[in-house]
Amino acid sequence: MKKDIILAGVGGQGILSIATIIGHVAVKKNLHLKQAEVHGMSQRGGDVQSHLRISDKPIFSDLVPHGGADIILSVEPMESLRYLPWLKKEGWVITNTSPYINITNYPEMDVILGELKKRKNHIAIPAEDLAAEAGTKRAMNIVMLGAAAQFLGIDFAELEDGIRAVFGRKGDKIVDVNLKALRAGRDFTDKATA
Amino acid sequence: MEAKLSDKKQLLLGDEAIAQGAIDAGASGFYAYPGTPSTEILEYVQRSRVAQEKGIHSQWSANEKTAVEAGLGMSYAGKRTMACMKHVGLNVAADSFVNSGITGANGGYIIVSADDPSMHSSQNEQDSRFYGKFAFMPVLEPSSQQEAYDMCFYGFDFSEKYKIPVLMRITTRLAHSRSGVELKDPREPNSITLPEDARQFVLLPAISRRRYKKLLETQSKFIEESNNSPYNKYIEAGDKKRGIIACGLGYNYVMENYPDGCPHPILKICQYPLPDKLIKRMAEECEEILVVEEGMPLVEEQLRGFMNAPLTIRGRLDGTLSRDGELNPNMVRVALGMDSMMGDNVPDLVKSRPPAFCVGCGHIDFFKALNEAVKDKHGDGHVFSDIGCYTLAAQPPFESINSCVDMGASITMAKGAADAGLFPSIAVIGDSTFTHSGITGLLDCAIESTNIVVCILDNSTTAMTGGQNSHASGRVRDICLGLGINPEHIRECVPLPKNHEELVKIINEEVAYEGVSVVVPTRECVQTIGKKPKKQ
Numbered sequence: 026m027k028k029d030i031i032l033a034g035v036g037g038q039g040i041l042s043i044a045t046i047i048g049h050v051a052v053k054k055n056l057h058l059k060q061a062e063v064h065g066m067s068q069r070g071g072d073v074q075s076h077l078r079i080s081d082k083p084i085f086s087d088l089v090p091h092g093g094a095d096i097i098l099s100v101e102p103m104e105s106l107r108y109l110p111w112l113k114k115e116g117w118v119i120t121n122t123s124p125y126i127n128i129t130n131y132p133e134m135d136v137i138l139g140e141l142k143k144r145k146n147h148i149a150i151p152a153e154d155l156a157a158e159a160g161t162k163r164a165m166n167i168v169m170l171g172a173a174a175q176f177l178g179i180d181f182a183e184l185e186d187g188i189r190a191v192f193g194r195k196g197d198k199i200v201d202v203n204l205k206a207l208r209a210g211r212d213f214t215d216k217a218t219a
Numbered sequence: 220m221e222a223k224l225s226d227k228k229q230l231l232l233g234d235e236a237i238a239q240g241a242i243d244a245g246a247s248g249f250y251a252y253p254g255t256p257s258t259e260i261l262e263y264v265q266r267s268r269v270a271q272e273k274g275i276h277s278q279w280s281a282n283e284k285t286a287v288e289a290g291l292g293m294s295y296a297g298k299r300t301m302a303c304m305k306h307v308g309l310n311v312a313a314d315s316f317v318n319s320g321i322t323g324a325n326g327g328y329i330i331v332s333a334d335d336p337s338m339h340s341s342q343n344e345q346d347s348r349f350y351g352k353f354a355f356m357p358v359l360e361p362s363s364q365q366e367a368y369d370m371c372f373y374g375f376d377f378s379e380k381y382k383i384p385v386l387m388r389i390t391t392r393l394a395h396s397r398s399g400v401e402l403k404d405p406r407e408p409n410s411i412t413l414p415e416d417a418r419q420f421v422l423l424p425a426i427s428r429r430r431y432k433k434l435l436e437t438q439s440k441f442i443e444e445s446n447n448s449p450y451n452k453y454i455e456a457g458d459k460k461r462g463i464i465a466c467g468l469g470y471n472y473v474m475e476n477y478p479d480g481c482p483h484p485i486l487k488i489c490q491y492p493l494p495d496k497l498i499k500r501m502a503e504e505c506e507e508i509l510v511v512e513e514g515m516p517l518v519e520e521q522l523r524g525f526m527n528a529p530l531t532i533r534g535r536l537d538g539t540l541s542r543d544g545e546l547n548p549n550m551v552r553v554a555l556g557m558d559s560m561m562g563d564n565v566p567d568l569v570k571s572r573p574p575a576f577c578v579g580c581g582h583i584d585f586f587k588a589l590n591e592a593v594k595d596k597h598g599d600g601h602v603f604s605d606i607g608c609y610t611l612a613a614q615p616p617f618e619s620i621n622s623c624v625d626m627g628a629s630i631t632m633a634k635g636a637a638d639a640g641l642f643p644s645i646a647v648i649g650d651s652t653f654t655h656s657g658i659t660g661l662l663d664c665a666i667e668s669t670n671i672v673v674c675i676l677d678n679s680t681t682a683m684t685g686g687q688n689s690h691a692s693g694r695v696r697d698i699c700l701g702l703g704i705n706p707e708h709i710r711e712c713v714p715l716p717k718n719h720e721e722l723v724k725i726i727n728e729e730v731a732y733e734g735v736s737v738v739v740p741t742r743e744c745v746q747t748i749g750k751k752p753k754k755q
Binding site: 035036048052057058059060061062063064068069070071072076084085086087088089090091092093094103104106107109110111112113114116127128130131132136137140 | 230232255256258259339340392393395396397398399468470471472474475476547548549552559560561562563564565566568569570571572573574575576577608611683685
């Protein structure tokens with residue numbers, strides 16, 4: 026078992042929480058893990074990515090090789106396309122559709138979605154709306170995690186346990202909202218790929 | 220959010236592995252100034268309950284030079300210590316660093332320098348291994364988080380065995396990548412023991428000459444240690460058409476491309492000076508050597524010497540690998556003679572998204588006022604800036620600043636330009652950068668009554684690196700008074716949209732004043748306000 030994942034977004038959008046939960050589950054399962062993060066200047070509203078690698082064999086490189094990623098999981102639509110050089114031919118692009126517009130030349134949404142639809146394996150998900158329905162917009166990243174769940178090679182119940190472990194300290198209410206968000210993401214992908 | 224696997228295995232960033240390694244290896248103190256990608260080392264120590272219980276020193280230093288010197292003092296007293304900085308911080312500390320090779324150490328001393336190839340968050344991509352060579356110091360370059368942890372034990376032991384500080388060189392990718400790390404049993408810290416030679420640290424010429432000779436004589440022992448190091452290994456393989464020397468993370472990128480094992484001999488190097496016997500062996504056995512090293516071609520240049528060696532050497536100098544920038548698996552793959560694995564191109568519609576000021580940041584209000592008072596009136600070209608969030612004012616829509624060179628250079632460059640006759644000459648510096656390296660420059664200005672305006676943007680924190688304590692907090696005015704700045708020309712103000720007219724007026728008045736003016740726009744960083752507990 027080996028999964029190479031590029032997490033993408035804009036500084037401050039919380040892609041590292043996704044990495045933390047997957048990482049938690051992976052190490053619980055005794056899988057090998059490497060996860061490269063971006064700290065520093067780019068965190069101020071710039072484009073950020075995290076390379077997350079899990080495998081049942083030892084992993085050498087901290088970086089996912091170009092053309093080697095199984096999944097691009099992006100919390101922002103334009104950012105999902107920035108990392109195509111890393112994606113395998115049959116790899117999946119899974120992205121939130123709410124744009125984060127902090128530049129003046131941000132492209133039109135239908136242009137972005139058009140580009141996305143050129144790829145056979147893609148899922149575009151209104152994660153902010155689904156998160157709001159689950160209880161808070163802030164759980165958008167957890168909706169995205171749920172949307173990617175069936176591609177991660179991790180049982181859904183293990184991801185749920187990961188949510189409980191990582192958010193446990195913040196109280197039952199927060200855990201429940203995030204579990205709801207996780208399931209909403211999963212259900213969306215189940216329908217989209219049915 | 221952190222995931223703890225067990226008491227003996229933890230998921231750690233490279234930076235965190237170093238911190239935990241040094242704590243477990245018996246460090247009594249850490250000294251550092253924040254700088255990406257090194258910041259998380261000291262932050263981890265500050266959060267560590269064990270470090271608190273043991274009373275391990277973990278306060279930030281004013282700058283990297285004071286950090287390396289304080290570390291040397293703790294080593295003098297016989298205790299194990301670690302100083303941490305980013306690569307350009309080692310320039311600031313260079314005086315104390317290079318001389319600490321001559322003084323030597325007493326308690327184990329590891330100096331960590333975190334390089335930033337590809338300049339993700341830096342002004343240059345210098346390679347700290349050159350500093351190690353320059354100072355005749357052993358260098359450790361971990362290839363994994365586990366090695367980073369283990370090398371803290373090894374490094375302290377090495378340092379105490381040869382009474383020499385050890386440089387640990389890491390790069391961004393290791394610093395900010397997480398992996399599982401097996402922990403060892405912790406060791407007790409040293410008790411206070413003064414150096415056997417009470418004059419060891421007195422670098423009077425007569426003593427320095429003796430110490431320097433000793434350092435040179437010890438080099439052969441360091442090389443022998445490198446030949447036998449657990450971190451340098453010669454991995455035998457059948458196809459000798461090519462041998463590969465892979466340093467630090469370069470080893471991982473080579474191995475990534477050979478999932479079933481590498482057909483060529485590999486010499487993995489993670490400890491310097493270079494292991495001469497292992498290199499000679501490869502040179503004898505192989506027809507060609509490919510050098511894969513992160514950063515500058517330190518090993519490749521040493522292999523080449525001044526004349527062409529009889530065998531072919533490939534690497535960054537002959538273009539087999541890019542001369543600059545960070546390595547990645549695909550670059551190394553192509554250098555190994557395999558096809559590129561590059562996926563699809565980035566579509567043209569994807570626009571660059573540079574970092575920008577946070578919404579509500581006080582710097583926005585300051586630069587709006589500065590532009591109106593200076594750029595609109597006197598034209599572009601009058602503003603010397605510094606290292607920090609405010610450097611983002613170089614970008615549209617502000618395009619306010621004309622320089623950013625090194626910590627503190629805003630004030631001194633503005634001084635030089637004012638001396639040359641540039642009017643107005645404006646310096647823009649943050650509070651933490653001011654106490655790091657700005658104070659001495661402002662003293663130069665005060666002594667000469669230089670005609671400049673120094674704007675010290677006080678947001679009560681070291682913001683760009685994530686909100687570490689600033690030595691300047693609440694002290695900017697007193698420091699300026701102490702330097703001899705006229706109190707009437709130390710102008711504090713609050714950068715808010717509603718104060719725009721007042722800010723412009725203050726800057727205009729101080730530009731008009733002939734002499735040193737200090738303008739202090741003071742408003743807390745919106746990021747650190749957001750992080751504070753609500754009940755306070």
